Amino acid sequence: MKLATYRIAKFFLCLLPLCLQNPILAATADKKIEIVATVSPITNIVQNIGGKHIEVTGIVPDGTDSHTFEPIPSDVKILQAADMIIVNGLDLELPTLNLAKKVKRPETAILQLGNLTLKEADWQYDFSFPREHGHPNPHLWLNIELVMRYAEIIRDNLIMLDAANKVSYQKNTATYLTKLKKLDQAIFRCVETIPETNRKLVTYHDSFAYFAPRYGMTVIAAIQPSDFSEPGPQEVISIIKQIRETGVPAIFGSEVFPSKVMKQIAREANAQFIDQLADDELPAAPNNSFIGMMASNMITMTEALGGNPTCIANIDASNIAF
Template structure:
């Protein structure tokens, strides 16, 4: 009798231990297990790599905090001639997707991406998915620094807010394709960004209306305003920088001086990324105002500042350009430029 009771107690203890063990395993599984488990993998953020700062900011406004984002071309660095460094190759090797402008802007970066990306990673090109063909009204543009004979179109599509909107739409689709669990989050961020683009577009149109029609002419050092000008009815009458991104010849400078005088251009615009004494010389000899702060790939302020955004860059440019050409930049007073993505 004593023996049977002892054996029963032993069996009950074993059953109890097994029950507790099963309970612990169930709770552990429900909580997601350790960081190396399959649930941990499902919570891993997309690793996204981009190129120039404006594109990086557009992608940030769609991906928000649900992606890990790296822009490999530093602010203020010429994207046309940028040469990737060893750390960029490592960043690309860890990327899930690489979003680039395309249109032959980032030749070296694209090559390094192709050499280092994982087989499962993807390369997405924004420009080629936004425009096609070379119709002067709707397609890629060839002009002063990007002649048709060279085969490379002007790649600065993002300077046109409507194309920036398309870039954002493409980004939302690509992020959703690779991370469907966060599709609604990306779509919500796209809607918020779209509101900001509408506001920016309206302000540019209002400011343009204050500039005399005869003054709606741009002569810039770097040829990056073609798509913006086409959108808002301006003319780009020239670019100081030659197609090989060198300094212009004496003959080129003389021709530009004659053109500015003939067309009575009130202001010419330099570039923070391409500082050049030639632009100052042209301004002196034509009595045109010289504005040296226009930017096409460096948002204002420090990284992390509220104004360091794509919208902030365009708003800042308008505040420089419009008054210099006889207009009123009041539509950009207290203009909201901060990021719009949800936390």
């Protein structure tokens, strides 16, 4: 028995120099899970859950219109190398999703977070996403309650893929959920400081369909039509009339969706124009995170609508160590 043990030990000792000479063999045990995500908020949420055990590549560049984004040839190799592909779903990333299905490895799972979070009966349709076009509003991540479900889905699927690091994924998720709960509560506090008559949103893009009902606000109008063009004259006149009738004090645009007509609409409707709301563009460091994006949104929105932006002051927007 001792001789057999000695021979086995000697065999593995002989292999050690080979492993050291071959970095591929030596690094196998430490290889990170390769995850491909899409828009920046999803990519950041995945990174916070996976932490140091995963390598995340976001296909959609920060600040790019995710609705019109088309993957480039170099994305094929990225998708082929993925151990898991995580998208928002609800038809947001159809070109990327269709390409992924064609080129991914057979064993690579594709998670469509929105489809796993909401039943079809709960999908929202609106001005930018009319029901007759068949594509629901996909912006679930602006509702923090739904993001908590995203985090749990990501955690559970990372554990299935990489059970060896289960405890780390569970710990990261618990930490992240605590941060999200504090953010969720802070958003409610922010809205409560806004005069009730001002709790109305006019935005360029229809991003807040799931946000507004969660936090007690009403979406009055969106400027951008469903074909992502500029609105026509009759649509502009109708929006100006709505803003005047409802007394909305401010309307919100975004650098990602530049619009030539929003300043005109604000001027004609006697409202302030704010072009700093973001739905898929993360802020610069030190708050370069999904939570940082939402905190920045609430400061901007609350102040413009007559509320007290200090409601968000104690939010921790830092990322979990990667």
